[in-house]
Amino acid sequence: AIDKTIEAAKKAFAVIAECAAQVPGSRIAAIAGDLADCESMLALKELMKALGSANLDCRQDGAYADPSVRASYIFNSGIAGIEQADRCVLIGANPKTEAPIVNARLRKRWLAGGVKIAYVGPELSLTYPAQRIEMAGAADFLKDAKAPLVIVGTGALRRKDGAAILAAARALVEPREGWNGFNVLQLAASRVGGLDLGFAPGPGGRDTAAILAGCEAGEIDILYLLGADEIDTRRLGKTFVIYQGHHGDAGARRADVILPGAAYTEKDATYVNTEGRAQLGRRAVFPPGDAREDWTIVRALSEALGKTLPYNNLRDIRTGLIAANPLFAHIDERVPAP
Secondary structure: OHHHHHHHHHHHHHHHHHHHOOOOHHHEEEEEOOOOOHHHHHHHHHHHHHOOOOOEEOOOOOOOOOOOOHHHOOEOOOOHHHHHOOEEEEEOOOHHHHOHHHHHHHHHHHHHOOOEEEEEOOOOOOOOOOEEOOHHHHHHHHOOOOOEEEEEEHHHHOOOOHHHHHHHHHOOOOOEOOEOOEEEEOOOOOHHHHHHOOOOOOOOOOOHHHHHHHHHOOOOOEEEEEOOOOOOHHHHOOOEEEEEEOOOOHHHHHOOEEEEOOOHHHOOEEEEOOOOEEEEEOOOOOOOOOOOOHHHHHHHHHHHOOOOOOOOOHHHHHHHHHHHOHHHHOOOOEOOOO
């Protein structure tokens, strides 16, 4: 069984290497899905760099974020900080269905008294009273707050005017000593870690929308989907698609080559939650069949492509995480962002 697995991997890598040898880096792209771990995103980012590509993105839903400003994409007050707020505005967020733990904290704060909650967006049915307001009225609602809280949902940031919404929301609260009430509620397990690692377009690179447009136009020849299943695969045209993942969804069905990865229960991996808190997932069971831990797949592929990455074990790749961003040295700690 081991020999068959090795032979299958060699065959898959040979097909990818043959294709990649004929394609310049500018025509190669990568998209990370919502469940990707930090180790695999770091490895894939460095492989893409070695191939000469700046076309990569961890935001398969197209939500706006500025990777250079960490405070613009994390939950700055911390989930426990919700209990300090005296006014709260939800913008394009529904914590009742999107983040029950956040919603429970909001309800706890409401039960304690002395807080008013409002929301901007479609009609919501929450577990506490909340007033529906327009975005233009949010500043007045928060005007007299001593500890104002703004929570922006990724649904708002997926809009074409997501950047403008983020800027308008940021203008509602001014951080002060010991308090930053500006928060983004991330829903994807990979999102904060990917942004912390800079898994986003480099200079002249394409984001998810531009990658898909490039595939349609025949300008992207190879697309690496790291568990990315929620893109419109009908737009991939004749692009050669490599899919690495564990649940065989839309991306796997469209793929030319499939590299079977591991679920979060089947690997030791790092994730960063919406607060910006790095956390370790522990392997409960070994991956089944030919599946392997995701960063090791990328490492093995890099060798087949002649771009060998300098990671031989879990300790090496985690040292690489810390080198890429020192925040990964602070496991289970919430590090405030400037």
